[in-house]
Amino acid sequence: MKLKADRATLLKALAHVQNVVEKRNTIPILANVLLSVKDGRLTIAATDLEIALIEDVPVDSAQDGAVTAPAATLYEIVRRQPEHATIELDHQGGDAPLALRAGRYATKLVVLPTDEFPKLDAGKLSHKFAVPAQALRGLIDRTRFAISTEETRYYLNGIYLHAAISDGTDVLRAVATDGHRLARVEEALPEGAAGMPGVIIPRKTVNEIRKLLEDVSGDIAIALSETRIQFTLDTMRMTSKLIDGTYPDYSKVIPVGNDKILRVDTHEFSNAVARVSAITAERHKPIKLSVARDLLVLSATSPDQGTASEELDGDQVDYTSTPLEIGFQARYLNDVTEQIKGHVEFCFADGGAPTLVRAAGDASAVFVLMPMRV
Structure with a gap:
């Protein structure tokens, strides 16, 4: 050579x-x-x-x-x-x-x-379709933060990709959860993806394909079977084994009927969370959200450092339901709001029930956060 x-x-x-x-x-x-x-x-x-x-x-x-x-x-x-x-x-x-x-x-x-050197044979890949690079980046970016790192529940250590029906429309759906938060994101179902098996793409594969997508535009060819998935991007071809397991019925943890809706400017909310959470270095300490009519108070307490709070009101906050207090881990709040532009909507049931989070006016992505005791 x-x-x-x-x-x-x-x-x-x-x-x-x-x-x-x-x-x-x-x-x-x-x-x-x-x-x-x-x-x-x-x-x-x-x-x-x-x-x-x-x-x-x-x-x-x-x-x-x-x-x-x-x-x-x-x-x-x-x-x-x-x-x-x-x-x-x-x-x-x-x-x-x-x-x-x-x-x-x-x-x-x-x-x-x-x-x-191992033989690189992908085997027979029964379903083939193409997804725009931008759409695939969106599916990955808005879900991978919720992938579990707990090895005992190995079936949660990836993104679950499958065909689904949403409001009567066929969609390609990506889901990830670690038991504390859940992300579900949808794109229009590509031609050729109907009938595809639901597959769990491992965390390492997700991260590696996301790196490759930085330099790619146009469509990404995807081929898969029940055991393998292959991505073709320009002059690159990545083939990966899939996680051999059954993904849980995630629809059971997505709340319905949460009618207490808080709408708040995403940028202002994220900055307030960062400022208030600076009072404590403990990763699992909650941020308390106290909500009243058109008023949101974020607060945190640290036995060693003291307390911090910040109010958001006026044009930044829209809330007309009964007052509510609920706590979330600050990192989880930021992970979700980083995926949302404009205004974020929190849909509450009460202070101890799962909360539905979404972008105002965007039905393609929903997130679920489990509350913490405050």
């Missing part, structure tokens, strides 16, 4: 694939990327046996072939080269080292046999 590649192009691809590589593993080949050259294209592949990422890079190739190389080391070497450098890679086959040159810089990297 022998090729020349533009440093910037090669670095971008290596940055993508090396994120998949586990920093600590007991299988040496999984610390390597597979480099394959054919017909002027370099294909770079990495896997941790749960996720596989493949990216194609245009190169000036003099000899086709394949080799594996340590992912983190190769990335760091390329990253530290001058901005407009040309990277030359040369491998003479077998267990010969991979020679890398860039200007006056030269190094040789130890390789492992290519036949030890």
Whole structure:
């Protein structure tokens, strides 16, 4: 294998694939990327046996072939080269080292046999459809904060993606919950997604695909089965195993009939939460919301630091129901309001019942917060 590649192009691809590589593993080949050259294209592949990422890079190739190389080391070497450098890679086959040159810089990297690299076969993917990159970013951004990190309830360690019906309209729905808060977000159901199985996309896959979406516009091709999902973005293809489990019936925790509605400016509310919560460093201490007609008082108490409170009223607050006091963890309030622009609506039943949160005038996303005792 022998090729020349533009440093910037090669670095971008290596940055993508090396994120998949586990920093600590007991299988040496999984610390390597597979480099394959054919017909002027370099294909770079990495896997941790749960996720596989493949990216194609245009190169000036003099000899086709394949080799594996340590992912983190190769990335760091390329990253530290001058901005407009040309990277030359040369491998003479077998267990010969991979020679890398860039200007006056030269190094040789130890390789492992290519036949030890896992086969990256996605299997048969029965359902295929396309989602605009912006829509997929929205589904991820507005739900992933609620993914559980509790390993004992492994089936909550991802985003549940499925087809559903909302007010008589077919939608693609993403759901995440950790038992303390829930996020449910919808987009129009893409052509080809009808009848798709409900799948749980693992947290690591969610985070990695979100990173890739930063540099992508247009449509993202999605193919899936009951056990795997594949995303195709420009010259990249990511395949991931799905969480093997049954997602709980989340509809049971979404309250209905919460008729005490507080509407408040999202920006002002978020800033007030941040100021009031600064009184305590305890992550799980609640912020108390005291609501009366067109008045919201946020308060917090710390045995070590003291107390803090702030009032919102006038044009910032709209509330006409009976007075109410309820407490929420500050971080959970901020996680939800970060997903909402304009005005946020809190729909209460009472001070001890789950609260429905949504953006005023936007039915595509609903959030649920469990209250805390105050």
